[in-house]
Amino acid sequence: MNIEKYSLGVGDRFGFEGAAQLRALQKAQAFGIDIVPVWNKSNREHNIIGTVPEDTRKAADTAVKTCNWKSSYYVDADHIGLATVDRFIPSCNFFTIDVADYIGNQTTSESVSAFVKDMSRFVGTLEIPGIHQPVAVTTGTVMDIAGKYLYAVDEAGKVYRHIAERKGADNFIAEVSFDEANNPQTPAELFFILAAIAREGIPIQTIAPKFTGSFLKGIDYVGNVGRFAQEFEDDLAVVAHAVNVFHLPSNLKLSVHSGSDKFSLYPVMYAAMRKFNSGIHLKTAGTTWLEELIGLAASGGDGLKAAKEIYVEAMKRYDELCKPYLPVIDIKKEMLPTPQHVASWSAEEYVAALQHNQSSSAYNLHLRQLLHVSFKVAAEMNGTFVSLLAECRTAIESNVTYNLFSRHIEPLFLGRSNGGSHD
Numbered sequence: 001m002n003i004e005k006y007s008l009g010v011g012d013r014f015g016f017e018g019a020a021q022l023r024a025l026q027k028a029q030a031f032g033i034d035i036v037p038v039w040n041k042s043n044r045e046h047n048i049i050g051t052v053p054e055d056t057r058k059a060a061d062t063a064v065k066t067c068n069w070k071s072s073y074y075v076d077a078d079h080i081g082l083a084t085v086d087r088f089i090p091s092c093n094f095f096t097i098d099v100a101d102y103i104g105n106q107t108t109s110e111s112v113s114a115f116v117k118d119m120s121r122f123v124g125t126l127e128i129p130g131i132h133q134p135v136a137v138t139t140g141t142v143m144d145i146a147g148k149y150l151y152a153v154d155e156a157g158k159v160y161r162h163i164a165e166r167k168g169a170d171n172f173i174a175e176v177s178f179d180e181a182n183n184p185q186t187p188a189e190l191f192f193i194l195a196a197i198a199r200e201g202i203p204i205q206t207i208a209p210k211f212t213g214s215f216l217k218g219i220d221y222v223g224n225v226g227r228f229a230q231e232f233e234d235d236l237a238v239v240a241h242a243v244n245v246f247h248l249p250s251n252l253k254l255s256v257h258s259g260s261d262k263f264s265l266y267p268v269m270y271a272a273m274r275k276f277n278s279g280i281h282l283k284t285a286g287t288t289w290l291e292e293l294i295g296l297a298a299s300g301g302d303g304l305k306a307a308k309e310i311y312v313e314a315m316k317r318y319d320e321l322c323k324p325y326l327p328v329i330d331i332k333k334e335m336l337p338t339p340q341h342v343a344s345w346s347a348e349e350y351v352a353a354l355q356h357n358q359s360s361s362a363y364n365l366h367l368r369q370l371l372h373v374s375f376k377v378a379a380e381m382n383g384t385f386v387s388l389l390a391e392c393r394t395a396i397e398s399n400v401t402y403n404l405f406s407r408h409i410e411p412l413f414l415g416r417s418n419g420g421s422h423d
């Protein structure tokens, strides 16, 4: 099983928006860009909502049927490890093996020595085609990287083999992710991590490093875009070089997660992908639930009422709802509108505050982040929320498709500027 050049994370908290997302990919096809969907839902998300991996598989199969989707599609066991992988094995064919927590764990001095010996041919100046600066490598560099990452890669190998034994090595895509690490990996680190992964025999097709800057939930990238661009290009160069040197799968590509609306990065990513003729895997799925809220609010009546109630409840349960996401949100409480104020809003006012349109002065990124992490409130409304989703289906689907196509696919894959508001 080989993943295509371009792939995009889809799926959503409640599992109803697959068809509307696929329509965005079908629009891209009409422009000559083939992007395959990867339904992703993490273990944490399943636990908060009370769903199981089979539900994601069903949502994917249903959407594919509804839209008569002819290309490949995948279901991702997102951010799993040995402790959590088992229940994902029957329904998933893409596994994001997350070993960030193992970075820095002590490995044996024998395995460090063996790695350093194997890598001695790279000591000196490492010439990587397309990289901004040649990478100077000493024995010390390799030892440090081995000390920091070998344990984690070893763990990734265990998880990979655990899945391969149960599923068959040809029946799934393996990704290894380090994006939830504390610090970005340097080009040298990424190069030797890939070396270690190749030695471990993991045929990875996507790798998720950590990038510089802050990737917060539901809002734009916070950081130095120029620095990101350089780092991203260097990572593309390293991946392409490592594929040749270590005989990794030739379709190996970068996977960019963490945060959902990386709007300011899309133009530089587009340019870099053109420059290196490289593929990409992009995860974006988390904000689809906000498009559902926008659709509810835009529909007025009971939909708007429910959207307001969810905000009132989110304010009441602020600490509880934010707690699991504290490292990936940055909400200034004083910038949040009061529940009384929100209660007085028209449909247009609610939509304008929540919709990710940075050129609008009504857009409130604090409210957007709070609502992003408040899907639990909607999940607890059970039947009420689900029947409202059905009632407001037309408005919701048009927002979901528009958001994915115009705000994500157009800038990242077609090199066209960002969609702004939907009207």
Ligand SMILES: [Zn+2]
Pocket: 079, 177, 179, 180, 208, 257, 258
């Ligand atoms: Zn991630």
